Amino acid sequence: MKAAIVTVGDEILIGQITDTNSGFIAKALDKIGIGVYEMLSISDDRLHILSTLAFLQNRVDVVIITGGLGPTKDDITKTTLCEYFDDHLVRNGMVEAHVVDLFEKVIGREASQVNKDQALVPSKSTVLHNAVGTAPGMWMEKGNTVFVSLPGVPYEMKYLVENEVVPRLVTQFERPYIIHKTLLTYGQGESHIAERIEDWENNLPEFIKLAYLPHPGRVRLRLSARGVDEAMLRDRIALETEKLRGLIGDIIVGYDEGDTIEVVLGRLLAEKGKTIATAESCTGGRIAQLLTSVAGASAYFKGSAVTYSASSKVTVLGVPQELIDKYSVVSAEVAEAMATGAQKIFGTDFAIATTGNAGPSKGDADAEVGTVYIAFATPQGIYSEKYDLGQPREKVIERAANKGLEKIYQEILKN
Amino acid sequence: MKAAIVTVGDEILIGQITDTNSGFIAKALDKIGIGVYEMLSISDDRLHILSTLAFLQNRVDVVIITGGLGPTKDDITKTTLCEYFDDHLVRNGMVEAHVVDLFEKVIGREASQVNKDQALVPSKSTVLHNAVGTAPGMWMEKGNTVFVSLPGVPYEMKYLVENEVVPRLVTQFERPYIIHKTLLTYGQGESHIAERIEDWENNLPEFIKLAYLPHPGRVRLRLSARGVDEAMLRDRIALETEKLRGLIGDIIVGYDEGDTIEVVLGRLLAEKGKTIATAESCTGGRIAQLLTSVAGASAYFKGSAVTYSASSKVTVLGVPQELIDKYSVVSAEVAEAMATGAQKIFGTDFAIATTGNAGPSKGDADAEVGTVYIAFATPQGIYSEKYDLGQPREKVIERAANKGLEKIYQEILKN
Numbered sequence: 021m022k023a024a025i026v027t028v029g030d031e032i033l034i035g036q037i038t039d040t041n042s043g044f045i046a047k048a049l050d051k052i053g054i055g056v057y058e059m060l061s062i063s064d065d066r067l068h069i070l071s072t073l074a075f076l077q078n079r080v081d082v083v084i085i086t087g088g089l090g091p092t093k094d095d096i097t098k099t100t101l102c103e104y105f106d107d108h109l110v111r112n113g114m115v116e117a118h119v120v121d122l123f124e125k126v127i128g129r130e131a132s133q134v135n136k137d138q139a140l141v142p143s144k145s146t147v148l149h150n151a152v153g154t155a156p157g158m159w160m161e162k163g164n165t166v167f168v169s170l171p172g173v174p175y176e177m178k179y180l181v182e183n184e185v186v187p188r189l190v191t192q193f194e195r196p197y198i199i200h201k202t203l204l205t206y207g208q209g210e211s212h213i214a215e216r217i218e219d220w221e222n223n224l225p226e227f228i229k230l231a232y233l234p235h236p237g238r239v240r241l242r243l244s245a246r247g248v249d250e251a252m253l254r255d256r257i258a259l260e261t262e263k264l265r266g267l268i269g270d271i272i273v274g275y276d277e278g279d280t281i282e283v284v285l286g287r288l289l290a291e292k293g294k295t296i297a298t299a300e301s302c303t304g305g306r307i308a309q310l311l312t313s314v315a316g317a318s319a320y321f322k323g324s325a326v327t328y329s330a331s332s333k334v335t336v337l338g339v340p341q342e343l344i345d346k347y348s349v350v351s352a353e354v355a356e357a358m359a360t361g362a363q364k365i366f367g368t369d370f371a372i373a374t375t376g377n378a379g380p381s382k383g384d385a386d387a388e389v390g391t392v393y394i395a396f397a398t399p400q401g402i403y404s405e406k407y408d409l410g411q412p413r414e415k416v417i418e419r420a421a422n423k424g425l426e427k428i429y430q431e432i433l434k435n
Numbered sequence: 436m437k438a439a440i441v442t443v444g445d446e447i448l449i450g451q452i453t454d455t456n457s458g459f460i461a462k463a464l465d466k467i468g469i470g471v472y473e474m475l476s477i478s479d480d481r482l483h484i485l486s487t488l489a490f491l492q493n494r495v496d497v498v499i500i501t502g503g504l505g506p507t508k509d510d511i512t513k514t515t516l517c518e519y520f521d522d523h524l525v526r527n528g529m530v531e532a533h534v535v536d537l538f539e540k541v542i543g544r545e546a547s548q549v550n551k552d553q554a555l556v557p558s559k560s561t562v563l564h565n566a567v568g569t570a571p572g573m574w575m576e577k578g579n580t581v582f583v584s585l586p587g588v589p590y591e592m593k594y595l596v597e598n599e600v601v602p603r604l605v606t607q608f609e610r611p612y613i614i615h616k617t618l619l620t621y622g623q624g625e626s627h628i629a630e631r632i633e634d635w636e637n638n639l640p641e642f643i644k645l646a647y648l649p650h651p652g653r654v655r656l657r658l659s660a661r662g663v664d665e666a667m668l669r670d671r672i673a674l675e676t677e678k679l680r681g682l683i684g685d686i687i688v689g690y691d692e693g694d695t696i697e698v699v700l701g702r703l704l705a706e707k708g709k710t711i712a713t714a715e716s717c718t719g720g721r722i723a724q725l726l727t728s729v730a731g732a733s734a735y736f737k738g739s740a741v742t743y744s745a746s747s748k749v750t751v752l753g754v755p756q757e758l759i760d761k762y763s764v765v766s767a768e769v770a771e772a773m774a775t776g777a778q779k780i781f782g783t784d785f786a787i788a789t790t791g792n793a794g795p796s797k798g799d800a801d802a803e804v805g806t807v808y809i810a811f812a813t814p815q816g817i818y819s820e821k822y823d824l825g826q827p828r829e830k831v832i833e834r835a836a837n838k839g840l841e842k843i844y845q846e847i848l849k850n
Contacts, residue, residue, distance in 0.1 A: 031648055033471040034615075035462030036657070036692075038455055042476070047450030056448040058483075061457070061474040068473075075490075091626040092647050126805075126825040127624065134626045152827070173649065175830065231451060298741075304727025305720030308741040312719025315795050315828055323747040326713075326723045326739035328732070332781050336738065336751070366747050380730050413730055 021195055022080040023054050026072060027061040028088040028097050029172060041086045041177050048181050053195035053246065054082065064088055069100045077165045082189065087172030089155040091134045097169055098140070098158075105160055107142040112156070115139035115147060119154045145169075148184035152176055157184055166192070199253045201243045201261050202233075204274035206281060206426045210239050217267050220260075227253075228260060238281070238422065273429060281425045282310040288432050289320035289370075296428070297366035298324040299337055299358035299373040301349070302392055306421040307372060322366040327358065337361030350375050350387035352404045355395035359404075363397040370432060371397040372424040376409075378416040392420045398431045436610050437472040437495040438464050441487060443503040443512055444587060447476045456501045456592050463596050468610035468661075469497065479503055484515045492580045497604065502587030504553075504570040512584055513555070513573075520575055522557040527571070530554035530562060534569045560584075563599040567591050572599055581607070612665040616658045616672045618679060619689035621696055621841040625649045628656070632682050635675075642668075643675060652837035653696065688844060696840045697725040703847050704735035704785075711843070712781035713739040714752055714773035714788040716764070717807055721836040722787060737781040742773065752776030765790050765802035767819045770810035774819075778812040785847060786812040787839040791824075793831040807835045813846045 025045050031037045042059045049056060057080050062068050069088075076083045088097030102108055116139035123131035138154045141147055148157030148168075153176035158169040168185055170177045205213060210232050214221070221230055227247050233240040243260055245253040265272060274284045289296060298307045308324035311317055325336050330349050333339040339357040347353040359373035376392030390411050395404035405427070409419040440460050446452045457474045464471060472495050477483045484503075491498045503512030517523055531554035538546035553569045556562055563572030563583075568591035573584040583600055585592045620628060625647050629636070636645055642662050648655035658675055660668040680687060689699045704711060713722045723739035726732055740751045745764050748754040754772040762768040774788035791807030805826055810819035820842070824834040 030644075030646055031657070032458070033461055033474065034465045034659075035458040035460070035471075036617075037648065038453065038458045039474075040453055043447070043450040043453045045450070046448060050449045056450075057478070059448065059454075059476040063472070090647065090649065092629045126823065128823065132626060132630060134630060152830075231449075233451060300720075300723075304732070304736075305715075305723030305739055305741060306727075308715075308720030308743075309724045312721075312741075312743065313829065313832070317719070318743055321719075322744040323751065324720055324739070324741035324743075325751065326720065326727075326741065328723075328727065328739075329737040329781070332738040335782075336740065336780055365751055366744070367750075414728065417728070 021054050021082075021193055022057040023049050023082040023084060024057050024076045024080045025059045026076070026083060026085045027059075027172070028064060028069060028085060029061075030063050032061045033063055041172065041174060044174070044178060045084055045086070045181055048186055049082075049084075049189075051198060051200060052186060052190055053198040054189065054193075064096055066096060066100050066103070069097065070104055073104050073167065077163060081165060081193070083165060083167045084185070085167065085169045086177050089138075089169065089171045091138055091154075098142070101145075101158065101160065101167070101169060102142050105142060105144055105162060107144045109140040110143045112139045112141050112147055114149075115141065115156050118149070122154060148180050150176055150180055151183075152179045159185075159188065196246050196248060197250045197253055199245045199250070199257050200277070201257045201275070202277040202279075203241045203243075203261070203264060203272050204238060204279045204281075204284070205241065205268065205271040206238045206273050206422075206429075208239070208271050213239055213241070213268060213271070217264065220263055220267060224260065225256065228256065238426075273426075281422060281429060282314055285425055285429050285432070286311065286314045286317060286320060288429065290316070292432065292435065294370065294432060294435065295320050295322050295366075295368040296370045296372070297322045297362040297368040298424075299362035299371060300324055300326045301328060301333070301358070301374055302376040302378045303374045303417050303420050303424070304328065304378075306417050307374070307424055310421060310425065322368050325358075325362055325365065333358060337365065348386065350377060350391060350393060352393050352395070352406065355393035355404045356397075356402050359395035359397035360402055369399055369435070370428055371395075372428050373397070373404075374420050374424060376407075376416070376420065378413045378420075379411050380413055390416055392416065394420060394424045394427065396424075396428050396431055399435060436469050436497075436608055438469050438497040438499060439472050439491045439495045440474045441491070441498060441500045442474075442476040442587070443479060443484060443500060444476070445478050448478055456587065456589055459589070459593060460499055460501075460596055463601055464497075464604075465613060465615075467601060467605055468613045469604065469608075470613075479511055481511055481515050481518070484512065485519055488519050488582065492578060495580065496608065497581045497583065499600070500582065500584045501592050504584065504586045513557070516560075516573065516575065516582070516584060517557050520557060520559055520577060522559045524555040525558045527554045527556050527562055529564075530556065530571050533564070537569060563595055565591055565595055566598075567594045574600075574603065611661050611663055612668055614660045614665070614668045614672050615692075616676055616690070617692045617694075618656045618658075618676070618687050619653065619694045619696075619699070620656065620683065620686040621653045621688050621837070621844075623654070623686050625654050628654055628683060628686070632679065635678055635682060639675065640671065643671065652834055652841070688841075696837060696844060697729050700840055700844050700847070701726065701729045701732060701735060703844065705731070707847065707850065709785060709847060709850065710735050710737050710781075710783040711785045711787070712737045712777040712783040713839075714777035714786060715739055715741045716743060716748070716773070716789055717791040717793045718789040718832050718836050718839070719743065719793075721832050722789070722839055725836060725840065737783050740773075740777055740780065748773060752780065763801065765792060765806060765808060767808050767810070767821065770808035770819045771812075771817050774810035774812035775817055784814055784850070785843055786810075787843050788812070788819075789835050789839060791822075791831070791835065793828045793835075794826050795828055805831055807831065809835060809839045809842065811839075811843055811846055814850060
């Protein structure tokens with residue numbers, strides 16, 4: 021069973037926007053055993069859309085189209101679908117009621133006629149309810165091929181893929197079972213991990229595939245088993261996961277696909293009834309933002325002092341001015357005083373503090389670009405480490421935030 | 436003149452890797468007036484590659500292919516090119532010498548036979564020298580179409596595009612001029628903007644296209660003019676931009692492609708020599724993180740108190756406990772006291788404060804999910820506004836952060 025993913029929109033073709041939708045959809049399809057034959061990005065051009073649909077109809081079972089569903093003139097996907105299906109637009113009452121409601125309750129003004137026209141859909145289409153936006157998804161069939169049209173706004177597309185498209189595909193098509201297991205590791209690179217698990221990997225059965233999904237500072241390992249006997253696949257995946265735990269248990273922090281270091285850390289803190297705060301200079305609130313991106317964070321995250329200026333490190337966190345004068349703001353001593361200060365003012369068990377130079381040029385202190393001190397305050401005491409996190413700016417911030425969370429996680433485990 | 440960009444490799448089709456090469460190439464081509472007709476990602480499959488090349492030959496002037504040039508078995512682009520061009524591989528002495536040299540000097544070991552075989556190229560191809568890697572680029576022509584094959588490693592691809600491909604295309608083809616202008620607007624939706632500029636949009640000349648690029652809380656408008664008379668295009672884009680300023684100047688905050696609200700706000704604060712701080716509850720540090728994502732933010736951003744717990748609002752920001760008891764933590768009164776507190780402890784001209792319920796469930800206070808109070812402290816005084824920002828959690832946080840920055844920007848403009 022094969023699918024094609026089509027992105028409609030000039031902004032991708034001139035390189036202004038990177039298409040991340042196709043990758044998301046490909047992952048979702050891969051999980052349910054549907055292979056992607058081809059991904060295409062084409063322009064908001066009627067003839068181009070028509071010829072692409074015709075081309076793909078003979079080649080795949082499912083065509084998923086994103087983009088071109090907005091209310092403005094350059095959005096022509098819907099009328100072009102009508103042309104391809106020899107159909108016409110009709111007003112869908114449920115969609116219109118939803119649009120009117122969304123405008124009233126969320127946007128706080130009345131929906132205009134243009135907004136209400138989002139409710140115009142091809143008469144032959146099945147509407148896919150878009151709870152998080154105004155443009156509905158549409159499901160149409162021609163010959164043996166399913167065509168699904170989705171809005172290009174990533175979170176609306178994601179909502180529809182997860183809640184409407186995948187469940188319908190699973191019901192409508194027979195596919196092999198695919199069982200995935202994703203493990204989250206922190207602190208070691210892809211090639212290092214590959215060496216540690218080489219023998220195990222070489223002895224994996226044919227029907228299990230291993231993929232390395234690397235990100236800065238962390239690597240996900242995904243095991244995928246494909247076959248007809250679901251129970252056997254589950255048992256074998258569980259067995260291989262156990263073997264992996266034996267080999268690299270020291271760097272595995274999570275066993276679920278949604279696991280990130282902030283999710284795992286939050287779960288651990290909540291379980292232990294412990295609390296955390298941060299004091300951030302060069303990370304500028306990124307660690308706090310990661311921690312609070314998790315629902316329910318208020319149970320264990322108490323707050324953060326983002327002390328970007330030197331004076332606020334003194335006034336807000338109580339870092340002694342003498343320390344700054346003697347060692348400079350980018351130093352182990354100041355990082356540790358910041359962490360202790362955060363622990364104190366927020367009254368928490370643990371605290372992380374960062375001070376460094378994220379670049380692009382040298383700041384107040386003489387520290388090289390990429391130099392970051394991270395301090396870790398625990399009930400047992402305080403320590404800090406110095407890191408050279410390279411460049412550019414956004415990578416330094418990201419690496420420092422991940423490193424801080426990874427290290428404090430190890431500390432919390434001990435408590 | 437039209438181009439197509441083809442990416443070869445299974446890792447993109449299963450969503451493991453996001454294709455950023457195509458966007459880079461598209462931008463480079465767009466700059467020299469070559470429009471991209473289509474982008475495709477296809478598998479490492481001989482027949483699929485052959486049919487794609489044949490399909491594109493009739494449609495575009497230039498086909499740029501990346502990927503599948505590595506030394507391993509699954510890299511078949513080169514042999515497939517030979518098949519398409521009815522050609523055979525020959526050993527290129529210059530490339531082999533370069534590979535041997537690169538291994539000796541950079542990698543520090545002798546090149547193996549597999550490495551040396553990177554010097555095998557189709558006999559009809561023009562070799563494009565890859566100074567930063569072992570796989571050469573290849574330039575071939577069939578009919579009126581140029582086919583360029585490049586390695587998929589991003590920095591090698593970039594080197595070849597900039598140093599070999601673009602210079603050759605500029606010499607070989609006559610192209611039109613393309614002038615872009617991107618405007619950043621805040622605070623109004625795509626459809627609302629479309630209504631306000633409808634007459635103007637309807638009267639745009641044929642050679643200028645308008646695109647709406649929406650994100651939560653902001654919309655970019657991109658004007659693209661294409662033609663042979665560069666000076667005329669520039670003049671007309673300037674004229675239309677002026678007209679737009681007249682129509683929607685109140686919501687335009689930036690006139691450059693890299694402009695975001697945090698960049699524009701930072702520029703304004705730096706120009707005026709003013710400073711800012713934030714006090715964040717429900718946004719959890721997101722506003723601070725946005726402000727500090729801009730290089731040089733330390734000139735105007737002093738810090739943030741992320742007071743997630745009620746008690747830290749009292750101890751860190753000096754919010755009176757009575758206010759919290761009387762109005763609850765999610766209230767206009769507490770938001771305003773937080774903003775005043777931030778202004779005071781960080782010693783800044785401006786401050787933004789947020790308190791609300793980002794969801795998914797009701798928190799400490801009785802506030803509905805999505806309810807957020809944002810307070811704005813200025814040298815003239817303090818005020819706050821109540822917003823219903825819907826759901827889910829990450830959207831509430833993102834909308835509140837954008838709304839806070841947008842509003843304070845308007846305040847700073849007045850000062």
